[in-house]
Amino acid sequence: MLKLFRFMKPYRTAVIFTLVLVFLQTLSDLYLPTLMSDIVDDGVVPGDTGYIWRIGALMLVIAALGGVCAVGASYLSAKSAGAFGRDLRSRVFAHVEQFSLNEFDKIGTASLITRTTNDITQVQMVLTMLMRVMVMAPLMCIGGIIMAMSKDVKLSLVIIAVVPVLAIIILLVVMRSIPLFKSMQTKIDKLNLVLRENLTGIRVIRSFNRTRHEQGRFNAANEDLTQTSIAVNRLMAGLMPVMMLVMNLASIAIIWYGGKRIEAGGIAVGDLIAFIQYAWQIMFALIFASMMFVMVPRASASAARIQEVLDMQPAIQDADAPQPMPARAGSVVFDNVTFYYPGAEVPALSNISFTAEPGKATAIIGGTGSGKSTLIHLIPRFYDASEGAVRIGNEDVRRASQEQLRDSIGLVPQKALLFTGTIAENIRFGKEDATDEEIRHAAAVAQATDFIGSMPEGYDSILAQGGTNVSGGQKQRLSIARALVRRPSIYLFDDSFSALDFKTDAKLRAALKTETADATLIIVAQRVSTVMDADQIIVLEEGKIAGIGTHRELLANSEVYREIVMSQLSEEEIA
Numbered sequence: 001m002l003k004l005f006r007f008m009k010p011y012r013t014a015v016i017f018t019l020v021l022v023f024l025q026t027l028s029d030l031y032l033p034t035l036m037s038d039i040v041d042d043g044v045v046p047g048d049t050g051y052i053w054r055i056g057a058l059m060l061v062i063a064a065l066g067g068v069c070a071v072g073a074s075y076l077s078a079k080s081a082g083a084f085g086r087d088l089r090s091r092v093f094a095h096v097e098q099f100s101l102n103e104f105d106k107i108g109t110a111s112l113i114t115r116t117t118n119d120i121t122q123v124q125m126v127l128t129m130l131m132r133v134m135v136m137a138p139l140m141c142i143g144g145i146i147m148a149m150s151k152d153v154k155l156s157l158v159i160i161a162v163v164p165v166l167a168i169i170i171l172l173v174v175m176r177s178i179p180l181f182k183s184m185q186t187k188i189d190k191l192n193l194v195l196r197e198n199l200t201g202i203r204v205i206r207s208f209n210r211t212r213h214e215q216g217r218f219n220a221a222n223e224d225l226t227q228t229s230i231a232v233n234r235l236m237a238g239l240m241p242v243m244m245l246v247m248n249l250a251s252i253a254i255i256w257y258g259g260k261r262i263e264a265g266g267i268a269v270g271d272l273i274a275f276i277q278y279a280w281q282i283m284f285a286l287i288f289a290s291m292m293f294v295m296v297p298r299a300s301a302s303a304a305r306i307q308e309v310l311d312m313q314p315a316i317q318d319a320d321a322p323q324p325m326p327a328r329a330g331s332v333v334f335d336n337v338t339f340y341y342p343g344a345e346v347p348a349l350s351n352i353s354f355t356a357e358p359g360k361a362t363a364i365i366g367g368t369g370s371g372k373s374t375l376i377h378l379i380p381r382f383y384d385a386s387e388g389a390v391r392i393g394n395e396d397v398r399r400a401s402q403e404q405l406r407d408s409i410g411l412v413p414q415k416a417l418l419f420t421g422t423i424a425e426n427i428r429f430g431k432e433d434a435t436d437e438e439i440r441h442a443a444a445v446a447q448a449t450d451f452i453g454s455m456p457e458g459y460d461s462i463l464a465q466g467g468t469n470v471s472g473g474q475k476q477r478l479s480i481a482r483a484l485v486r487r488p489s490i491y492l493f494d495d496s497f498s499a500l501d502f503k504t505d506a507k508l509r510a511a512l513k514t515e516t517a518d519a520t521l522i523i524v525a526q527r528v529s530t531v532m533d534a535d536q537i538i539v540l541e542e543g544k545i546a547g548i549g550t551h552r553e554l555l556a557n558s559e560v561y562r563e564i565v566m567s568q569l570s571e572e573e574i575a
């Protein structure tokens, strides 16, 4: 957790002021019992009303000053810890933005969300308390012991005997609660994961009548978290009464032994009253410290989870001196590329070699799981090839800057993903400074003009989260328009025509041909009709190239391609 405290640096003035204010507040708390004892011994016993009024007024002033310090310390600690939380969230978010898909796969989206929100809040809360307790508890405890000893050394033995008992109780509770707190954070991750899957997959869950099953899954995760929280809270709830019991027993011992000391003339009545107050102050300081002992391990479990994210270096990084990409990037070359997903024993792609030329369309076809999307993902460096190289022009993609590389690419992903906002904003996502004219043109090429025109607000129609208020085919066309508006030199279509009817598919491909005349086109498709006009077709099977050539060449030479074609086209179409 200490590592994270570097984020407090900008707020050190506020922290120093907080510590000073807490220091002053504690001094005032420590001084009040002594004044009380003076009132009793020098005012009440001799019957000096003037003295009582004077010291009473002084007590009021000191209590008021202590109160002002307490309010100031609360304000400053909450403010600086709040700013710390804000900065840390931004830092984690910015760091996660640089992650490659490897890191997302490793930590998981749900856990990243918990770590950026709940975990940071835990650390922030502890920091707010820590700023106050770390000065107050030791000062109150040591100061209290000194003040109590100044009243009567012998009586102080009672306090000195009780403190280790309290310390042992606290230690036992802390040792039991640390693992529980750790597992609580993991269980919050699990709950978030189930919740996320349920919310995003609500349509599938309903259509398969799996609502009850999913409810059960959620309840199980919820119950699991609840049980751990209950176990932790039981421990915490037990701590307070046990500590109070010890404190009350200590008070009885002090009053009993103090009575004897008064009888023996070793201590005055006022001093005994002050002594009892100091004893309570010492024990309250220990209770505060024990709360910290409980909260700090929980927060440090959270801090470790946050630090893990911050320490994680993106597997894909820019080269030290990135090479500039040519203005219009040329061909895409796969040079004997083999790729393993992290931890996988079998490669998802093996020995892939081909060249996709500018001005030509290269299509990739193959069964599900044959590695088509994986191949596409190596071009914008979502993953890096394990062996061999992917080159654009003559430059290895690993030597270019990721930003420049991706600037030259227009990717239409397999799952069309849109953002909350208007249709125009979603298309403009591809090019920030696109004019209205460019947006309309991209929409026209993507065959989206008709359906956009039929929407009540046209280009200003609002899309719901994830684009749920448009159809699958409409979503695909919008994400195609988003890529087209960039006018990149490389287009990657990852099964992007699958939700289109045959007529729209054909019209779109015809429009694309003129639009992307000098660009390099790589089209992944399942439908033969989509790929048969391509200049080059690559047939993938289990991550290997099973054939490469034009439609006619492959029909003649590739058994795998023939099988795919036979399963989809009629005799006349094949001819």
Ligand SMILES: Nc1ncnc2c1ncn2[C@@H]1O[C@H](COP(=O)(O)OP(=O)(O)OP(=O)(O)O)[C@@H](O)[C@H]1O
Binding pocket: 105, 341, 342, 344, 348, 366, 367, 368, 369, 370, 371, 372, 373, 374, 375, 414
């Ligand atoms: N993130 C991942 N981690 C581990 N393995 C993966 C990951 N993504 C895909 N795979 C595996 O890699 C192989 C190729 O997957 P890929 O998504 O490239 O296939 P595809 O040809 O695009 O399939 P489809 O047509 O069904 O989309 C599959 O066996 C798949 O299980």
